Amino acid sequence: MSPPEKLLEARDLAKTFGKVAAVRGVSFALRRGETFGIVGESGSGKSTLARLLLRLIEPSGGGVHFRGRDLTSLGREEMRRERRHIQMIFQDPFGSLNPRMTVGELVAEPMHAHDIGERGDRGARALKLLDEVGLPAAAGARYPHEFSGGQRQRIAIARALASEPALIVADEPVSALDVSVQAQVLNLLLDLKERHGMTLLFISHDLRVVEFICDRIAVMYLGEIVELGDKAAICGEPRHPYTQALFASAPGRPKTARLAGEIPNAADVPSGCAFRTRCPRAFDRCAIDHPPLRALGGERFAACHLVEPAAEAVS
Amino acid sequence: MNALATILEVRGLSVSLPIGGKLTPVVTDMNLSIARGEAVALVGESGCGKSMTARAIIGLPPPGAEIAGSIVLKGQELTQLTPSERRRIGGREIGFIFQEPMTSLHPTLSIGAQMTDGLRYHLGLSRTAALERARELLDRVGIPRGRDILAGHAHQLSGGMRQRVVIAMAIACGPSLVIADEPTTALDVTIQAQVLDLLARMREELGLAMLYITHDLEVVADFCDRAIVMYAGDRVEDGQPEQCLTRPRHPYTSGLVAAIPRMGGTSARLSPIPGQVPPVGAWPAGCRFAPRCAIADEICATRPVFDAGVRCWRPLASPAP
Amino acid sequence: MIRYIGRRLLLILPTIFVPLILVFLMLRLAPGDPAAQILGDQATPDQVAALRHDMGLDQPLVVQFVFWLKGVLTLHLGASFFFRQPVIDILPSYAFVTIQVALLALFIALVVGACAGVAAALKRDTPIDRGLVALAVLGLSLPEFWFALLLIFLFAVTWRIFPVAGYVAPSEGLVASFMTIALPAIALGLRQSALMTRMMRSSMLDVMSEPYIATARAQGLPERRVVLRYALRVAAAPFVTVAGLSASHLLSGAVAIELIFSLPGLGKLLIDAVGRRDYPVVEGAVLAIAIMLAILNLAIDLLYALLDPRVRLS
Numbered sequence: 001m002s003p004p005e006k007l008l009e010a011r012d013l014a015k016t017f018g019k020v021a022a023v024r025g026v027s028f029a030l031r032r033g034e035t036f037g038i039v040g041e042s043g044s045g046k047s048t049l050a051r052l053l054l055r056l057i058e059p060s061g062g063g064v065h066f067r068g069r070d071l072t073s074l075g076r077e078e079m080r081r082e083r084r085h086i087q088m089i090f091q092d093p094f095g096s097l098n099p100r101m102t103v104g105e106l107v108a109e110p111m112h113a114h115d116i117g118e119r120g121d122r123g124a125r126a127l128k129l130l131d132e133v134g135l136p137a138a139a140g141a142r143y144p145h146e147f148s149g150g151q152r153q154r155i156a157i158a159r160a161l162a163s164e165p166a167l168i169v170a171d172e173p174v175s176a177l178d179v180s181v182q183a184q185v186l187n188l189l190l191d192l193k194e195r196h197g198m199t200l201l202f203i204s205h206d207l208r209v210v211e212f213i214c215d216r217i218a219v220m221y222l223g224e225i226v227e228l229g230d231k232a233a234i235c236g237e238p239r240h241p242y243t244q245a246l247f248a249s250a251p252g253r254p255k256t257a258r259l260a261g262e263i264p265n266a267a268d269v270p271s272g273c274a275f276r277t278r279c280p281r282a283f284d285r286c287a288i289d290h291p292p293l294r295a296l297g298g299e300r301f302a303a304c305h306l307v308e309p310a311a312e313a314v315s
Numbered sequence: 316m317n318a319l320a321t322i323l324e325v326r327g328l329s330v331s332l333p334i335g336g337k338l339t340p341v342v343t344d345m346n347l348s349i350a351r352g353e354a355v356a357l358v359g360e361s362g363c364g365k366s367m368t369a370r371a372i373i374g375l376p377p378p379g380a381e382i383a384g385s386i387v388l389k390g391q392e393l394t395q396l397t398p399s400e401r402r403r404i405g406g407r408e409i410g411f412i413f414q415e416p417m418t419s420l421h422p423t424l425s426i427g428a429q430m431t432d433g434l435r436y437h438l439g440l441s442r443t444a445a446l447e448r449a450r451e452l453l454d455r456v457g458i459p460r461g462r463d464i465l466a467g468h469a470h471q472l473s474g475g476m477r478q479r480v481v482i483a484m485a486i487a488c489g490p491s492l493v494i495a496d497e498p499t500t501a502l503d504v505t506i507q508a509q510v511l512d513l514l515a516r517m518r519e520e521l522g523l524a525m526l527y528i529t530h531d532l533e534v535v536a537d538f539c540d541r542a543i544v545m546y547a548g549d550r551v552e553d554g555q556p557e558q559c560l561t562r563p564r565h566p567y568t569s570g571l572v573a574a575i576p577r578m579g580g581t582s583a584r585l586s587p588i589p590g591q592v593p594p595v596g597a598w599p600a601g602c603r604f605a606p607r608c609a610i611a612d613e614i615c616a617t618r619p620v621f622d623a624g625v626r627c628w629r630p631l632a633s634p635a636p
Numbered sequence: 637m638i639r640y641i642g643r644r645l646l647l648i649l650p651t652i653f654v655p656l657i658l659v660f661l662m663l664r665l666a667p668g669d670p671a672a673q674i675l676g677d678q679a680t681p682d683q684v685a686a687l688r689h690d691m692g693l694d695q696p697l698v699v700q701f702v703f704w705l706k707g708v709l710t711l712h713l714g715a716s717f718f719f720r721q722p723v724i725d726i727l728p729s730y731a732f733v734t735i736q737v738a739l740l741a742l743f744i745a746l747v748v749g750a751c752a753g754v755a756a757a758l759k760r761d762t763p764i765d766r767g768l769v770a771l772a773v774l775g776l777s778l779p780e781f782w783f784a785l786l787l788i789f790l791f792a793v794t795w796r797i798f799p800v801a802g803y804v805a806p807s808e809g810l811v812a813s814f815m816t817i818a819l820p821a822i823a824l825g826l827r828q829s830a831l832m833t834r835m836m837r838s839s840m841l842d843v844m845s846e847p848y849i850a851t852a853r854a855q856g857l858p859e860r861r862v863v864l865r866y867a868l869r870v871a872a873a874p875f876v877t878v879a880g881l882s883a884s885h886l887l888s889g890a891v892a893i894e895l896i897f898s899l900p901g902l903g904k905l906l907i908d909a910v911g912r913r914d915y916p917v918v919e920g921a922v923l924a925i926a927i928m929l930a931i932l933n934l935a936i937d938l939l940y941a942l943l944d945p946r947v948r949l950s
Contacts, residue, residue: 041503042474148591178360179530183574183587190584205503212576212585235578249508251533252578258512259505262473375853399858406856413854418847423869423944432865433855468945484855 006065007032007167007199008086013052013062015045019267022048024223025062027293030167035193035200037214037231039207039246043263045223046203050171053201054086055079067166084114087165091172093156097144103130103155104140110163129158133188150181154188161192168193169201174209186213207250211235216299219243222274223266225293229300240302242275273305281306322491322524323349323372328384330364330371332595338381339596342367342548345384346621347526349492354518354525356535356556359545360571362592365528368545369494372526373409374401389491407437410485410523414497416477420469427465430484437488452483456513475506479513486517493517494526499534511538533575536560544568547593547603551626562632564625567604602628644937648930652923659922660704663915664697670717670913691717708923714916718909723920726905731924733803734901737820737893738886744825745832745886746879752829753836753875758863760841768833775830780889784823784896791819801898820897824889828882835878839871846870873943880936884929 008030015023023045030036040046051057053064055071064071066082074082087110090096097106107126111117117125127137133154144152153173160168170189174182190213193200204210210217211231218228219242227240238244245259261278264270270277276286285305293303328345331338342364349355357365370376372386374393386393388408393401413419421429430452431445440448446465453461456479469477478498485493495514499507515538518525529535532542536556544552544559544567552565563569570588590607599605605615614628623630671687672679688694692703707713713723756768792800798819806813843849844867852866853859891903898904902921909917 041505150591178592179571180360180574180588181591183576183585186576187584187587207504208576208578211578245505247578249504250578251531252536258508260509262475262506263503373854375850402853402858403856406854409854411851411854413847413851415847419851421848421852421866421870422946423873424866425945429852432852432857432861436855436857436861470946481851484851488856 005032006030007067008053008201009065010049010053011063011065013049013064014060015048015052015057016060021223021266021269023052023059024269026220026223026225027062028218028225028228030199030201032166032199033197034215035202035213037210037217038201038203038220039205039210039217040220041205041246041263043222043266044220045266046220047171048223049220050088050169050201050203054083054088054169056088081114084110084116084163085166087160087163087168089153089156089160089168089170089173091175093144093149093152096156097152097159099144102141102143103135103147106144106155107140107158107162110159114163116163126158126162129161130155132161132192133158134184148181150177150185153177153185157185157188157192161196164196165198167199167201169203171203172205173202175204175206182209189213207235207247208252219246222263222269224274224303225301226275226304227300227302228293229296229298233298233300239296239300239307240275240304241279241281241306243302245278245280273303320350321348322351322389323347323526324385324387325368325372326385326387328368328371328382328386330367330376331381332367332377333379334596337596340548340598341595342371344621345550347543347550347553349524349526351491351524352518352522353541354527354535354539356532356539356542357526357528357545358530358532358535358542358559358571360530360592362547362595363545364548365545366496369411369496369526369528373411373494374398374405403437406433407488408490408492410487410490410493412478412481412485412493412495412498415501416474416481417501419481420477422469424468425465426467426469426472426480430465430480430487433484433487449483449487452487453480455486456480456483456517457509458483474502475509478502478506478510482510482513482517486521486523489521490523492524492526494528496528497530498527500530507534511535514538531575532556532559532572544571547598548595549603549626550621551604553621553624564630564632565604565627566608566610566629566631569631570607602626640941641938644934648934651930651933652926655926656708656919656923659919660701661697663913663918664700669693670915673913704919708919713920713923716909716914716917718912718914718917723916726917727902727920727924730900730902730905730921731928733817733899734887734890734894734903735928737817737824737899737901738883738890740817740821741825741828741886741890742879742883744821745828745882748826748829749832750836750875752833754840754863754868754871756833756837757840757844765837769837772830772833775827776834778827780823780827781892781896783827784820784893787819787823788896801896803899816897817899820890820893820899824886824893828886831882832875832878836871836875839874840867843867843871869943873940876936876939876943880933883932883936887925887929887932 006029011027013023013026026049038046038049052059055064059072066086071079071082104123104126107129108122111122111125127140130139131137135151135154144155147155174185177185186209189200192198202210202213214231216229217231217234218225219234219240220226221242227234227238227243234243235247238247247253259278264277272288273286273291276282279286289305291303291305293301294309295301296307296309325345325347328342329340330342331340345368347355357368359365371382376382382394393404396404427446427449430449431442434440434445434448435442449465450461453464458464458476458479472480499510502510517523527535527539539556542554542556542559543550544565546567552559552563552568559568560572563572573586574588576585588607593599593603600618601616602611602619605611608615610629619626619628671684671691671693675683675687692700711724715722716726719726752768756765759765788800791797798815802816804812804816849862849867852862890901891906894901894903895907902924906918906921909921
């Protein structure tokens with residue numbers, strides 16, 4: 001089997017805001033066609049990471065390679081053209097939808113911006129996209145405020161699809177929605193992904209949602225990836241003490257381990273392993289050595305002194 | 316059930332709000348009772364009336380609201396009291412925990428001032444005694460160095476710490492009932508677990524009756540003794556949380572449970588409930604869930620009565636005896 | 637807190653010097669020669685030149701400015717061409733009148749504005765609220781001088797409660813003195829109170845819907861206490877900012893009002909001095925007004941920090 005094609009790769013990506021180290025040396029690769037989840041609590045740097053990948057903010061270090069091109073080296077206009085292929089969906093779709101434009105205009109706008117299709121066909125195509133996300137054609141003539149939260153998220157998805165992207169980055173797209181609506185939007189995302197062969201980067205704090213929708217998952221803590229692997233591995237037998245505690249805290253899980261304390265301030269990251277201040281298994285070395293993200297074999301990675309790499313992965 | 320142990324008894328409660336100049340029902344025919352030491356979950360999606368029920372119980376409904384029915388707290392009929400008597404009793408006998416720890420504490424009053432206000436007003440404590448009691452309360456909810464915290468302000472605390480302070484305030488005057496409105500929704504999962512543990516401990520140590528409002532039944536399944544599921548202002552199911560999750564009787568409960576992604580689940584798609592919650596004021600005349608219900612038939616055009624723990628003409632498989 | 641005050645004090649300096657430099661340049665560059673004006677039509681060019689030399693007006697602008705700046709820093713503001721006495725001796729009595737009027741006006745604006753704003757917010761959408769808002773709109777649309785004339789006509793001419801114009805110093809009788817500044821202060825203050833009413837109302841409405849107000853109510857505290865202790869404290873912060881702006885407006889408004897009521901204040905002094913090309917007095921009066929504004933702004937900032945610990949600690 002040939003190795004899966006890398007659509008996007010982050011290499012040692014870092015971002016500091018003043019004294020705050022929001023993202024500290026993150027590397028991972030997205031494979032074409034997969035759904036990749038990033039989970040973490042507030043302050044883990046997951047939303048900053050998403051914005052770095054799209055170059056909505058400039059990284060302090062490292063690079064982002066999209067289809068083999070280094071996005072961080074692109075000029076303004078080149079970057080703008082590249083954005084056609086990477087679209088983003090936010091938690092609050094209302095904030096990203098211009099209230100003075102009709103839904104039809106909103107969905108057609110990316111086609112104008114990236115000069116997609118014939119000018120005269122764009123309106124019809126916008127209606128087709130609305131139909132695809134489950135909204136009636138009549139919705140095209142109305143304004144965003146006339147819709148419920150779930151419907152607005154559908155509009156945002158139709159708009160993201162308009163530029164025919166290869167990658168959609170969704171930052172907490174269903175967190176503000178009620179459970180029954182959330183299920184509708186999640187199913188929709190899966191359907192569209194299959195139909196259009198897109199890659200989906202899904203960022204969420206909700207472990208149940210991430211487990212449901214993702215193929216692979218990266219767990220972030222204080223600006224770093226501490227564990228990365230297949231959904232089954234991460235959710236089924238987490239290896240990093242933080243991942244273990246995180247999933248033990250999830251609703252519907254037996255309550256075993258409890259984490260004490262709260263995530264430290266990103267302006268004052270603990271020495272060595274950033275998790276050691278809350279880790280039930282921390283020992284002397286954790287305060288001195290920073291554990292790198294190491295391959296454990298079987299496409300799994302963890303950053304912990306206590307997790308031993310499998311023999312075949314070392315060789 | 317022992318009548319003496321009943322802390323809260325709500326009968327035939329309905330709440331109407333002026334919407335677009337017209338008094339519109341948002342909660343109808345609500346019944347619930349909570350005994351000492353019991354925790355009841357009020358579960359539903361936004362707009363189902365769960366928060367409005369809580370606000371009616373504590374006596375802080377939105378302006379212009381009309382409330383009918385009976386609310387009895389420890390044998391006292393609250394709806395007969397004047398607003399100021401009502402508020403005084405509420406503050407002393409009912410602790411309230413809000414959803415947003417980031418905004419439910421005053422931004423410019425010190426934590427100590429906020430914590431001691433209620434103590435001094437209800438219990439007549441002196442300033443020093445109230446501060447000492449506040450420090451004990453902080454200690455109790457797992458905040459050491461209480462003295463420093465009391466002198467500080469809300470913005471200096473993390474979300475988890477703020478929620479602990481809010482819990483300490485809720486139990487300050489020795490209430491018999493605590494109402495928690497989505498107290499962990501805005502918190503991270505690891506902190507959420509800590510706060511739930513704390514609430515469980517407080518409930519046990521103080522013998523509190525608790526009303527826990529949530530949109531996510533799974534979060535409180537271990538925590539609560541009973542769950543009341545609400546839909547469009549109605550109580551549709553009343554039973555044990557575990558039973559609601561595994562053998563729901565109302566089609567809405569069933570749909571709600573199926574829509575939640577389950578840890579360790581294997582299905583490729585979720586089963587969402589078709590359609591949307593009808594807006595307040597546009598509820599169907601019969602069963603309010605009927606338009607979205609897969610098994611609805613002609614009889615569902617008539618409003619079902621609440622019977623044997625469920626408001627449905629065609630309840631799903633009955634619970635094991 | 638001390639660092640905060642220090643930083644604020646540093647920020648004051650430009651607010652004093654920028655207007656002064658502007659005034660210095662404007663007077664020097666404007667046409668008309670003060671020496672000629674002082675000596676009158678009969679003076680010979682030689683006499684004028686001699687006086688110009690005495691006054692230093694024949695020096696280059698830069699030299700004049702350095703001398704002038706040195707004078708300002710040591711409070712040697714020069715002597716008035718007209719009064720023939722040091723400016724520093726003239727200013728205090730005039731400044732005192734202005735401060736009296738402005739402070740009383742500010743007091744009226746604050747008290748009326750705060751009370752009306754809070755009342756309107758608490759009685760939202762009732763006739764009380766609508767009436768107060770209508771009055772505030774009316775108040776904002778009336779020009780100050782017109783309002784002042786109306787007050788004179790009603791209270792001084794028709795009912796003869798207050799004197800029409802003129803000033804009595806407090807040393808000559810407190811009540812009589814108060815009567816002379818009452819009408820000017822009301823004319824100035826009531827109009828500003830309209831602005832403050834609207835500000836306070838919207839600020840209170842925002843605060844009353846905040847979750848921490850619900851928390852305080854859920855604790856069973858009486859509504860009075862919730863409003864006075866929990867809501868006002870927060871609603872006052874934007875109110876204080878507006879009060880600061882309003883106070884600056886009151887000072888400048890006092891100039892016009894002093895003319896209408898013939899009050900011997902800084903405004904009247906300034907207008908007269910400009911007419912007489914009495915440079916040192918103009919500069920002195922502007923300096924006094926600038927310092928008063930700066931102190932006012934500092935007071936507002938400190939009050940703000942007192943109200944909001946987040947400002948203090950950041």
